[in-house]
Amino acid sequence: MPVTSVAEALVLSQEEWRLVRSLREVPPSPLRDRLCDLLEGLVYFAANPRCRELQADGAPCDNVHMPCDRCQKTLDLVGNLRARLREA
Numbered sequence: 001m002p003v004t005s006v007a008e009a010l011v012l013s014q015e016e017w018r019l020v021r022s023l024r025e026v027p028p029s030p031l032r033d034r035l036c037d038l039l040e041g042l043v044y045f046a047a048n049p050r051c052r053e054l055q056a057d058g059a060p061c062d063n064v065h066m067p068c069d070r071c072q073k074t075l076d077l078v079g080n081l082r083a084r085l086r087e088a
């Protein structure tokens with residue numbers, strides 16, 4: 001059965017739809033451009049951490065659940081950003 005629209009091909013959770021709707025509400029501007037870049041970078045890192053710290057086999061770490069400095073710094077950065085946004 002051929003897909004007749006993008007909406008039929010894409011199934012999103014309520015959380016994902018909320019994010020898409022929120023992003024669409026931001027008017028076109030340099031701020032929106034930066035926000036899109038930031039979100040894209042965070043999502044890419046979360047999906048592909050590839051920390052520079054090598055594992056015993058010499059491959060880059062790809063597990064965000066390991067106690068790694070880069071993952072922890074990223075989690076701290078996101079946590080600090082969330083806290084600052086709540087204060088604003």
